[in-house]
Amino acid sequence: MAKRALSFGSVVQAYERYRPGYPAGLAERVLDYAGEPVRTALEIGAGTGKATRLFAGRGIAVTATDPDPAMLAELREQLPADVETRRGALEDLRPDRQYGLVYAAAALHWTDPDGRWPRVAALLVPGGVFASFGGPARIADPVVRQAVDEAKAPLMESDEIPSPDGTPPENEMQWPGTELERSALFADVRQFVVPQRLTLTADEFIGLLSTVSAYVMLPISVREQVFQRIRQVLPDTVELAADHTVHVARRR
Numbered sequence: 001m002a003k004r005a006l007s008f009g010s011v012v013q014a015y016e017r018y019r020p021g022y023p024a025g026l027a028e029r030v031l032d033y034a035g036e037p038v039r040t041a042l043e044i045g046a047g048t049g050k051a052t053r054l055f056a057g058r059g060i061a062v063t064a065t066d067p068d069p070a071m072l073a074e075l076r077e078q079l080p081a082d083v084e085t086r087r088g089a090l091e092d093l094r095p096d097r098q099y100g101l102v103y104a105a106a107a108l109h110w111t112d113p114d115g116r117w118p119r120v121a122a123l124l125v126p127g128g129v130f131a132s133f134g135g136p137a138r139i140a141d142p143v144v145r146q147a148v149d150e151a152k153a154p155l156m157e158s159d160e161i162p163s164p165d166g167t168p169p170e171n172e173m174q175w176p177g178t179e180l181e182r183s184a185l186f187a188d189v190r191q192f193v194v195p196q197r198l199t200l201t202a203d204e205f206i207g208l209l210s211t212v213s214a215y216v217m218l219p220i221s222v223r224e225q226v227f228q229r230i231r232q233v234l235p236d237t238v239e240l241a242a243d244h245t246v247h248v249a250r251r252r
Contacts, residue, residue: 009070045107106134
């Protein structure tokens, strides 16, 4: 997992080009939950700033952090200079200040579970909000999805990451809400889904896959074969269901 967490810098330009942004409604739901104006936020694993744009665009002073210097360099190119950046994983951050909001966009699963919640809580003001959101972008058409699965099966296993705490997918409360509910540091844990639908060309879909860690970690020759096999079974356009599962909680 540690190697996969640091793999994205090698595909930073593709990441910025092909990874979709987040829907405006996601930020609105998180900020509505906060219940009062949020003025400062810290982002864990900001990448090239897809979610940073979402909150900085609402006048919040965002400190964006990421352990990969290549990702932070791209973020600095894309975002205004008033977004502060700090290099480091959650485990490297020192609570020299506290924020009204700490959030992670498709990044929390890369953090070390040992001490995760005390670290997050130390970065929040009392009553401050933690938010985690993300979810896989799945092919909406089951026939196309099966064809893609069959095309890649001889060369690789699943490209999805299982629940970090083993929560079954049929459970009503999913990770990290399950861990937050068990933590004495947080209260008022909620889970909701923000829908998102995307239409990509076949080549754009391959570009998106090229930014997924499971593919990035493959040997180049194998990765090229996988993409070639997938491309052969794709229609001209690919419809994706890219719903975001959001978890929010309040520091006690």
